[in-house]
Amino acid sequence: MRSRAFAIGLAGLALSAAAMSTVRAEEVVKIGLILPMTGQQATTGKQIAAAARLYMQLNGAVVAGKRIELIIKDDATVPDTTRRLAQELIVNDKVSFLAGFGITPSALAVAPLATQAKVPEIVMAAGTSIITEKSPFVVRTSFTLAQSSVIMADWAAKTGLKKAVTIVSDYGPGYDAEAAFKERFVRAGGQVVASLRVPLQAPDFAPFLQRAHDAAPDTIFVFVPSGQGAALIRQFVERGLDKAGIRLVSTGDVMDDDQLNGMGDAILGSISAHMYSAAHPSAVNKAFVAAFEQANHFRPNFMAVGGYDGMHLIYEALKKTKGSTDGAALIAAMKGMTWESPRGPISIDPDTRDIVQNIYVRKVERVNGELYNIEFETFPAVKDPVKAARM
Ligand code: PHB
Numbered sequence: 001m002r003s004r005a006f007a008i009g010l011a012g013l014a015l016s017a018a019a020m021s022t023v024r025a026e027e028v029v030k031i032g033l034i035l036p037m038t039g040q041q042a043t044t045g046k047q048i049a050a051a052a053r054l055y056m057q058l059n060g061a062v063v064a065g066k067r068i069e070l071i072i073k074d075d076a077t078v079p080d081t082t083r084r085l086a087q088e089l090i091v092n093d094k095v096s097f098l099a100g101f102g103i104t105p106s107a108l109a110v111a112p113l114a115t116q117a118k119v120p121e122i123v124m125a126a127g128t129s130i131i132t133e134k135s136p137f138v139v140r141t142s143f144t145l146a147q148s149s150v151i152m153a154d155w156a157a158k159t160g161l162k163k164a165v166t167i168v169s170d171y172g173p174g175y176d177a178e179a180a181f182k183e184r185f186v187r188a189g190g191q192v193v194a195s196l197r198v199p200l201q202a203p204d205f206a207p208f209l210q211r212a213h214d215a216a217p218d219t220i221f222v223f224v225p226s227g228q229g230a231a232l233i234r235q236f237v238e239r240g241l242d243k244a245g246i247r248l249v250s251t252g253d254v255m256d257d258d259q260l261n262g263m264g265d266a267i268l269g270s271i272s273a274h275m276y277s278a279a280h281p282s283a284v285n286k287a288f289v290a291a292f293e294q295a296n297h298f299r300p301n302f303m304a305v306g307g308y309d310g311m312h313l314i315y316e317a318l319k320k321t322k323g324s325t326d327g328a329a330l331i332a333a334m335k336g337m338t339w340e341s342p343r344g345p346i347s348i349d350p351d352t353r354d355i356v357q358n359i360y361v362r363k364v365e366r367v368n369g370e371l372y373n374i375e376f377e378t379f380p381a382v383k384d385p386v387k388a389a390r391m
């Protein structure tokens with residue numbers, strides 16, 4: 001008798017545990033992913049949305065007993081739209097996370113709302129240093145422009161280049177890239193003879209490339225945001241700058257994996273510094289690239305990796321809080337988190353909430369008929385140099 005009652009009791013327990021876990025699994029945690037799905041930066045939206053979906057496909061949609069729901073909104077890179085969408089996601093959809101942000105002005109527009117609503121803002125793309133300082137609820141999984149620009153400047157100076165012109169997009173990340181490159185290049189004995197800024201919207205690079213050419217530098221350093229590199233390279237080649245003995249060096253945003261194959265043989269040998277190449281030779285990256293290409297039929301770029309790692313950060317933070325969506329608890333859980341990304345080892349700086357990552361110097365090479373950025377030098381665990389200089 002006793003053993004039968006015991007058995008029934010156990011079965012009852014098992015039943016109620018199963019029922020509880022279904023109830024818990026039906027509690028939904030929403031992530032509002034605001035991306036440029038249309039307009040000039042649409043490739044960034046396409047890459048990050050694909051990566052976020054892939055992360056969920058590979059890791060499941062239930063974390064710490066909560067079902068994850070992704071709500072994707074298109075801001076078409078209009079910051080007022082980003083702010084309105086964020087407001088709606090907070091108030092109407094009751095999201096526990098805001099994420100994405102294809103360009104700096106979009107990320108900045110949402111920071112006051114993140115603070116007010118105590119909702120983590122996960123910056124998966126934008127790269128101006130100051131963004132993380134605009135709210136204690138911002139955490140970044142992308143990069144800062146200074147991280148790659150200082151490495152590019154050091155490399156250029158080390159290889160004997162002495163006279164540079166810089167060409168950057170005329171907004172936050174461009175100013176960061178310009179300042180970081182100049183500071184380091186000059187410190188290493190180089191000279192920057194002209195600093196040119198190209199409009200962000202519908203840029204025509206030709207007059208800027210002409211002015212750069214006329215200044216007779218031995219190198220041109222370039223930053224343009226993801227999606228604009230191919231147009232810049234086309235005009236660089238059309239004006240014959242590739243044959244003028246001027247070395248083009250850039251942040252990896254220009255030698256974007258999303259567009260690299262279309263840039264043609266003129267870019268073979270081009271040097272850039274960045275945090276991700278689809279050719280990064282790790283097991284984690286090979287598995288990531290294979291799964292991504294199988295699901296999407298295009299190559300992941302650095303934006304995809306920022307999105308994929310942003311999802312990882314959200315999942316792991318929820319595991320640490322045991323499913324609690326308290327904003328302050330989630331941010332505390334994210335600080336200091338360390339993991340192996342497709343880009344290599346990364347962590348979230350507990351003091352700044354910004355990403356710490358390897359920066360690689362790479363050269364464009366043809367591998368199995370396709371163009372890739374092949375990494376040949378690694379600078380480990382680079383913090384954002386702008387904030388590091390102040391600490
Ligand atoms: C930015 O707006 O912060 C941004 C966008 C695209 C990039 C880099 C920075 O490739």
